[in-house]
Amino acid sequence: MMTSFPSAPPGTNDQLSPIRSSRPHDLLEGGLILWPGGATELQVFDSWAALAQQAWTSVGYALVADGDALVAQVQFEGTSRQRVPGSIVVPLLRAGACTRDDVRAVMALALDRPDCQDRIRRRLAESFRSVIVDEVFDANELDLRVVELMLQSGIGTTLVGDPWQALYVFRGATPDAVRELMLRHAIARADLTESFRWKTEAQRSLAADLRAGSPVAIEVAQPDEAVDVALSSTWKPLWNLGSEVLPLAFGSFKGGYEEAGATLLLHYFASVGGEQYFGRQYSHHGLVGSMLTR
Known part of the structure; x- marks a missing residue:
């Protein structure tokens, strides 16, 4: 029977990432799961963009389970988006590379199998005496299944979190x-x-x-009042704040060549304060406007 499993949502508790990453390695070494190409040691990357150039394409990939074996195959999806094409990803998977999303997918598959659960519980008990999970209210379903295995293994488990700071419900967090x-x-x-x-x-x-839940009033900064950071949900207002503000947009870091170049460029800007860029005076100690992006 062939079973496919998608990547988990991106809203995950990254503190559990080392545990999630090590368990698939252990399952591979124990022969409970067979990786495409037979690899037993995996190189885990944040995204495929760290290894290859992205392109606008509908060619993706899928990991499917055929019994104990995992099969990597090219998959054509309904919509195009910016990604590393599946035709490039599949050979990398067969060579033992994968992303954190792939690790989560393998863990989700393994936790549905009693033999894998038993192995993971036993190895957790052998590897850890105690674990502290911070920001636990941002954990998703898979994260909490791993936490539950730790509790079942007798590991001293401390959960730290504040439900008022559960920010990633829209990305899979499950505070309840x-x-x-x-x-x-x-x-x-x-x-x-x-x-x-x-x-x-x-x-x-x-x-x-x-x-x-009491009503509150937040004071509005005056035009001549000094502020450290200006935040805006839209781009245009940042350009109207004054010449001392350099608007910057921040998105999620994917590890590609473009982000590396932008990081070096911003570092250069910060090291040569006082120069004119984009018609604005930029100073290392000046104000920075950042647009919050979803």
Whole structure:
């Protein structure tokens, strides 16, 4: 029976990444899962863009399970997007390379098999005495399945998080499942009653009012008032803030050549403050405007 499994959503708790990455290696070494091409040691990358140039194409790839064996194959998808073509990815997979999304997909497949679950629980118990999972309320379903295996393995597991700071629900985080996990395993709860993040009483009061659902008023900065960072959800207003603001747009880093070039360029700008760029005076100590992108 051939079973395909898609990549997990990008909203994952990266602190669990070393654990997720090491378990597929162990399953491969134990012969429970057979990698395309027979590799037992994998090189895990953030994205395929770290290895090859992206192109606008509908040619993707898929990892499918045929019994214990994984098969890599080129797959034509319905829409085109910027990606490394599947015709390039498949040989890389067969050579033992993969991305973190591929690791998550393999883990999701393995956790549906009792023999793999037993192996993972045993190896976790042999490898870890205790684990601290920070920002646990941003964990997705796969992350929490790994946490549950750690709890079942008898590992001392500490979960740290604040449901008010669960930011990635739109990318797969499951805050309610964290509460269910804590109840299911009778995990003791210790509340942090003092925040070390706020420097002034006004900040502490504002945070307390927001948590309590009370109405609040946020002061608007005056035109001549100095600020450190200007944030905007759209691009155009940043260009109207003044000549001392250099608008910058930030997206997710994919590890490609373009990002590397942009990083070097920005580093150069920061090292030669006072020069004119794009008709604006840029200073290393000046203001930086950043557009928040989704």
